[in-house]
Amino acid sequence: MTNPNDLESFQFKKNDTVSLRQFVYQEIREAIIKGHLEPGARLREVEISKQMNVSRGPIREAIRILEQEGLVISHPYRETVVVDLSEEEVIHLLVPTRRHFELFAAQKAVSVLTADDFAFLDNIILNMQEASDQDDLDRLSNLDLKFHERIVEQCVSPAMFRIWNSISGKLHARFLIQGYSHSSLQTVVEEHREMLQLIRSGDKERIEQHLQTHIK
Amino acid sequence: MTNPNDLESFQFKKNDTVSLRQFVYQEIREAIIKGHLEPGARLREVEISKQMNVSRGPIREAIRILEQEGLVISHPYRETVVVDLSEEEVIHLLVPTRRHFELFAAQKAVSVLTADDFAFLDNIILNMQEASDQDDLDRLSNLDLKFHERIVEQCVSPAMFRIWNSISGKLHARFLIQGYSHSSLQTVVEEHREMLQLIRSGDKERIEQHLQTHIK
DNA sequence: CCAAAATAGATTGTTGACAATCTACAAATG
DNA sequence: CATTTGTAGATTGTCAACAATCTATTTTGG
Structure with a gap:
């Protein structure tokens, strides 16, 4: 065959x-x-x-x-x-704006994502766990980006996706240069796992809470 | 001479x-x-x-x-x-994001704007009053744009200004087509007058309040 | 008659040559 | 000597011709 x-x-x-x-x-x-x-x-x-x-x-x-x-x-x-971006603009403009876009997308995701999308996202979480176990910052950072990219691209118009993409690109550049000052890699993995679970459960209220509390 | x-x-x-x-x-x-x-x-x-x-x-x-x-x-x-933008994205993404940018800019404006800038903005307010008196929606809309453009351009990096500009451009297109559903033209003029006054006074707290309450 | 293949016209993608402008340095001017 | 004016080289801006791709139509084969 x-x-x-x-x-x-x-x-x-x-x-x-x-x-x-x-x-x-x-x-x-x-x-x-x-x-x-x-x-x-x-x-x-x-x-x-x-x-x-x-x-x-x-x-x-x-x-x-x-x-x-x-x-x-x-x-x-x-x-x-x-270009060179100012610390202040990154923190007070880019980060909150990206959050806002990702919140909007995550809430739409509840009724938009397909089985294919969920399979893709599950797989990313698996890879994130691996990257975290191996202390591979670079890989984890890339997976983080891909995770949100998939959700935003599926849930938002091309014009909006362009805005999100330009913002996350600049942030990604920043973080790679600065070297990710996260508390722990494992925390990053957990947060994404929870977010995906919340989208599956369809609880839009808790999605908002989750993203609000993680604005460090 | x-x-x-x-x-x-x-x-x-x-x-x-x-x-x-x-x-x-x-x-x-x-x-x-x-x-x-x-x-x-x-x-x-x-x-x-x-x-x-x-x-x-x-x-x-x-x-x-x-x-x-x-x-x-x-x-x-x-x-x-x-392109054609969805009502939902305009209301839930573009409008709040633009507000956020303009709030950030207005707070920086306190220590950034020069006498020239204030003269320019005062003149815009004068023209807005005229446009309002003559019921000239198109002109008022243009002045509105120019008002915020001046502030944002002066208070934010070129990269950030591009983001704001792309957002306000899309919104402006929307409003011109829809035909401005504001309560009254005079209100628009008053709001801008107050905002400029707040920037002059340097009260960043009240600037935030002002923009928060006018998010209709 | 229907479906696959070939063709023609329209439109976008790519290229290499030429034009305009900038920077830095040299020459002229007083 | 200082200031202006005039080069030369590098780099970006513009153009017109050619190539690749798409859509719609026609042709072909069954």
Whole structure:
């Protein structure tokens, strides 16, 4: 039944890099978020162009997205550099706003998430536990992001998802550089486990409470 | 002393349209916000290109900004259309988030705004009163936007200002289409007058109260 | 007649060449 | 010597041609 030469039993990996612009955008974004490009670093179009073997058109479009996203700032005819965010804005604007979006999404999630979504989220929790056991901060941080990303993307319009994504991207960049000052990794895992349980149970009141109490 | 041929007594108007991309972006954005392009309307690159007499490069870059801003959505190789936002997201995400940003900005404003800023804001209030007296909704709406824009832009980083701007743009588009359901125009003017007075007085507590009570 | 395959037209994606602007430094001017 | 003016090189902005992809229509094969 499962013939290796039979396409019914085999699937090629989907190429989700639909365009060069998308590819360039993701590459630069990841470099910034993972800290390979630090705040103040300059982005030269021709330099990137040569490194990626792509013309400047798609690169310029990617830069426009990154600029509107707020990861980069362009000075006309001069240069574009990676931004630096103030501690105050991160704490008083970005963090509460992200919370607000995730609360809204979690409450919608009660009636929106499918069995597939829950399976995906359960799997993330499993991986988080592993990462926590191995003290793997980087992996845990990535799983954290993926967890909320799935929920928000399913429960909110593309325009709203873009806002959440731009905010969480900037926060993620921050945390990776600062090195996660959480009380304990195990706590992070537990919190996500509880949240998922609350969504399953459908108790919107307690979802709000849960997110309110964890605004440290 | 004031010789008309002497540059010391004369200043040329500053050209702030730095690039075609910027021009195209502003034009399309205004068309969407003012309702000349309704939700679902399609944007064709060549069509815009001919109308504006600009090549497709700058137009594509402008579209990338509008897309990340959430005013437009692109389907690869297919089309890009003006977005339509859900009532629920506008009320539960956009409005409170904008309030949050404006509260943060207003509190910073106490120690940031200059005499120039206050003069500018005073003048806006004067114009608002005029607009209110003449029942000019459109003008009042524009002044409202400019009022908060000035405060937020002065008190927040460029990256944060972009987020606020994308949110207020979407809300502005909404209100222009729906036609402002405020209790009365005069109330709007009064609220802004009070807010400016509170910033001048430097009472951050009451600024928070003021914005909290006006979250209708 | 229906379904799969081929085709044509429209639209978006990509490219390389050329233009405009900036910075830094050199030359001229007083 | 200080200030202005004029280069040269680097970098970003713009353009027009070409390539890839999508949609709708037509053709083909059964």
